[in-house]
Amino acid sequence: MTEDTIKILVPVDGSESAERAFDKAVKIAANNGYHVDVLNVIDTRQFMGEMQDTLISGDTIYQMTQDSEEYLKSLKQWAHDNLAFDDLDYHIRYGSPKRIISYDFIKDHHNNLIVMGATGLNAVERMLMGSVTEYVNQHAMADVLIVRTDIDNMPAKSNK
Numbered sequence: 300m301t302e303d304t305i306k307i308l309v310p311v312d313g314s315e316s317a318e319r320a321f322d323k324a325v326k327i328a329a330n331n332g333y334h335v336d337v338l339n340v341i342d343t344r345q346f347m348g349e350m351q352d353t354l355i356s357g358d359t360i361y362q363m364t365q366d367s368e369e370y371l372k373s374l375k376q377w378a379h380d381n382l383a384f385d386d387l388d389y390h391i392r393y394g395s396p397k398r399i400i401s402y403d404f405i406k407d408h409h410n411n412l413i414v415m416g417a418t419g420l421n422a423v424e425r426m427l428m429g430s431v432t433e434y435v436n437q438h439a440m441a442d443v444l445i446v447r448t449d450i451d452n453m454p455a456k457s458n459k
Contacts, residue, residue, distance in 0.1 A: 305333040308410040308441070310340065310400045310431075313370060316416025319455055320446040321374055324414035329384040336408055337374055337389040339367045340396040367391050397434040405440045413443045 309324045311317040321337065328335045341363055371389035378384040390408075392399045400413065415432055436443045449455050 305331070305412065306408065306410045307333055307335045308338060308400070308404060308408070308413045309335060310338045310396065310413070310415050310435075311371075311374065312339065312396075314416060314418065315455070316418045316446070318374075318416075319449055320414050320416040322450040323446050323448075325378045325382055325384050325387070326450055327414070328386065329378075329382045333386070335378075335384075335387040336404075336410060337371055337387060338392065338400065338404055339371055339390070340392050340394065340399050341367060342396055343393045364391060396431045397438075400431065401435050401439045410441050413439055413441050414446060415443065417445050417447050 305328075307324050307328055309317075309321050311321055324335055327333065341360075343360075368389075368391065371391070375387050375389055378387050390404070392404065394403075400415075404410070405413075413435060415435065417432060418430065432445060436445060447455065
């Protein structure tokens with residue numbers, strides 16, 4: 300990968316919207332010779348008590364990390380099997396998804412474009428603190444493409 304290679308960041312959380320964004324980002328990358336970084340952020344803030352003590356055990360965090368890694372591996376396999384695309388790395392980070400996606404990851408990996416779904420899994424956080432997508436769109440250190448259609452640019456159909 301050269302210094303001028305376009306690097307797409309795709310944050311995923313297991314939602315249909317994030318997976319549509321992943322599919323589209325991989326298709327864009329495969330058609331144009333771009334690199335894809337797939338990122339899952341484990342939001343550790345939800346596990347902190349008032350005294351900044353963790354409320355869950357290390358075993359639980361370990362299991363969440365293992366589950367995240369298996370999920371990311373399955374996405375990488377999908378890219379290989381469906382689009383013969385392998386220029387993809389996956390990453391797991393811990394902390395605030397808004398900050399990590401908008402600043403920290405971009406700074407570390409020099410991504411040029413963020414491709415993400417319009418909504419994620421956590422409706423309660425969206426109501427209380429605003430959506431991650433909205434925050435990233437306003438504050439990111441890279442251009443942001445918000446995906447609302449499927450891989451073939453058709454209106455997304457919900458499985459619900």
